[in-house]
Amino acid sequence: MSLSIAQDKTFTKEYKENVIQSLSKLMNDYYVFPEVAKLTQEHLNAQLLDGYFDQFKNNETFAAALTKSVQTINKDKHMRIWSNQPNMNSKKSKGSIIEEHIARMDRSRQGNAGFQTVQILEGNVGYLDLRGFAGMETGKDITDAYMKLMSRTDAIIIDLSKNGGGNPRMVQYLCSYFFNQKLLLNSLYWREENITEEFWTLEEVGGLKMEDVPLFIITSERTFSGAEEFSYNMQTHKRATLVGQTSGGGANPGRSMRIDDNLSVFIPTGKAINPITKTNWEGVGVIPEVATTVEDSYDKTLDLAQKAAKTYRAQRNKKFNQLFTDLSNQLDHYTVGETDDIIFEKLKKCQEANLFNEGDINNLGYDYLITYKKPKLAEPILRANTILYPNSANAFDSYAELLMINGDLEASVRNYQRAVDIATINEDKNLQLFQKNLEIVKQKLKHK
Template identity: 40%
Template sequence: MKRGLTHILGGVVLSGLLSSVSFASDFSQQTKQQTIAKLSSILVEEYVFEDIAKNVSAKLQSDFNAGKFSQYQNPESFAKALTKWLQIQAKDRHLRVRMNPNTDSKVGAKARLQQELLMPAPVGIGSQGVIEASMLEGNIGYLKLNGFHVLDDAKPYLDAALTLLSSSEALIIDVRKNGGGSPHTVQYLCSYFFADKLLLNSLYYREGDETQDFYVLSDVGGKKLTDIPLYILTSERTFSAAEEFSYNMRTRNRATLVGEYTGGAANPGDMFAINDVFSAFIATGTAINPVTKTNWETTGVEPHVKVDAEQALDKAVSLAKKQVAVRWQATKLQRQKDIQKLFTLLEKVSANLTYDDAQKQLYLTNLALLFKELKLDRFALTELALEVIEIQPSLAALLLEANAQQFPNSGFIYGYWAQALAQGGDKVAARKLLSMALTQVKDEYHKKHLKDELAKLAENASL
């Protein structure tokens, strides 16, 4: 259970839980001494690197005895001083000492719950960290995340955002103000951008000498975007799990990072009670990247393009537009070739309207391939068919049959197809087609259209 919350406790949730602090009036030398002794003990017992823990613990005791922290006369300044000292000595930016909430221990949970429910919700809580999903100029997608919330909660919001942005020519993911969260949610988001089952990251825990591996997931809730140009915006406030996301994508050469060095916190952990006044976040594990065999602890994740955080979005948009323009030229050349293939095929069909079933199937197969290559919508072949339905109904019927294969739930395509068959003199086939389509199509509006077409056929037959 603890390990499911490690990054969350280090980033997204903790600040909200401990926002109300106690300025203890009885803060004494004895409380300080007891705090140092207990903190030292917790470090030795729980910190991920036992040898570092022993050295840091011994130095902490020594520095305290030498009067290192004597000038800090209230809990708040003492906690800040201990945090700074620990992060420097252990080279671990997850380590910190916090003041406990100012509530009686017997009703602490109730008081915190009441406080949270009666305060306005922080930005992004309702949407599980998904702050914005929008299309920028140039068909560039923009996704802003301020946290990696628990996967079960965040998944539908991430899926919805990435479905919205799936038609983008390039995608920018903004984690400049992202304080971290769940490694499982990082794994899920990364999985949208890889086809192969790569090892993204591993978390080693001292307890049990256990390593947990995070691979690319085969399935996500939307379309995988394995080829989209990707840019990640970073800042010194990019922390913990948000750094893991950035580091994963950087080491796999899947994204261009734009902005500042990140915060440098790679070691997950848990909160431990010291006494009535203080608690400490202690790193119980560490991240191990499969490519670098190390992580971003203390150093932070280095961006490819270094600019001030405030300028990162503009810079990424500029880079994305250039890459989109280059990719479009290559796409345009290929589309010109595929368009010519399509027109050549139509000319071949027009010149051979007495083809047999085998030849018809070959035509349909080739049309389906070109349909996908050109990414045609449901209107493209329909318009081509309607232009020739009066003079070449057999060609129109073939085009509409190919279109129906791509959009089998469109009653209007079946309706036009039946019109082409009837125009060619095969009203029996037209009626059979419409009757079949009525069992296939789900939408009631489309069903009504098919019934109307059947009625027209019957009316024309009686004239």
């Protein structure tokens, strides 16, 4: 006799009554809205007395009916009941247990923390198809890798149309890539502890922040829970344009609990509170600014992103041109010992705008040293590089070489030594070269 048939024989009205009593207790004890839990219990008891549940002959159909009944009252799409898989672990062989573990690992690897696809599309638009928000321990490094691939794009599309949600910490982390100031993104009130947990943008992420790059988010009816939070956070802070369809409407996080050996329920034990709207998207979903059909969502979003990227490039290049012009004018009017600080500030602005990186500043310094034959002017440029990139052995090595050329051997030794120290800590492949350079200038100083 199969297990399902054996269960059917015990599928009595008393069994259903016990299930509803247990379910009601869990809701009353843990559901974030206790008043609604009481109303839901009353509704279930009335249905039980009316014989509504008599028609269901197994746990699968009974669970579906219970889900429909509770959602009729609480309108909470997170709360659902399901039939448990029979626990057969005691009868499993060691080999089958190992196989299942490896299969779970394979599913996790293939899931790739929710990151499905990343592409650089025409018009230098980055596209990310994200199917879920994994835990930080699994997803952080993968997030950083994918965001690095899009770090040089002029607009970004994040496709959440097939994203059912996930970990709020990962939502917070990905949001932080798109803000450069401290902002309260969302709060979660938890009934059990009677506390409100705040989720602020993080000061640091494992890649380049893109606080002003145009951002577009594709949503659909399948966009749910944590994916809705990401979309809502960005929408309420006016950081992104949402394109697609209204999302699923689930804002209350929680956890799974066993009703009995046969059935389990997901009980929302918390609720989201947006700092701007003072509410959330529960039951209504996140409504996109640009409504489209499912079929048109991608093409419409890409068209908007390409236009935004073109505008962004023009504005950025205008800004870059002005920054570079300001720096060049200051370099043309350099006065030794008097305008060094001004040059540093100009270089810092170029770095902060992502116009210059360490290599760019290093090359600029050598241009003035070798091409323009202005070693004194090269000095504040290369010194600025050591301040802006204090953990770069190469920056200190270049500055030390210039100091040696300019005759300041003692300062050259100090900076070569700093290059060696940093290279030793970082296990730099050029450590021996830096050590050799240090010995050369030490000999020069010795025989001075």
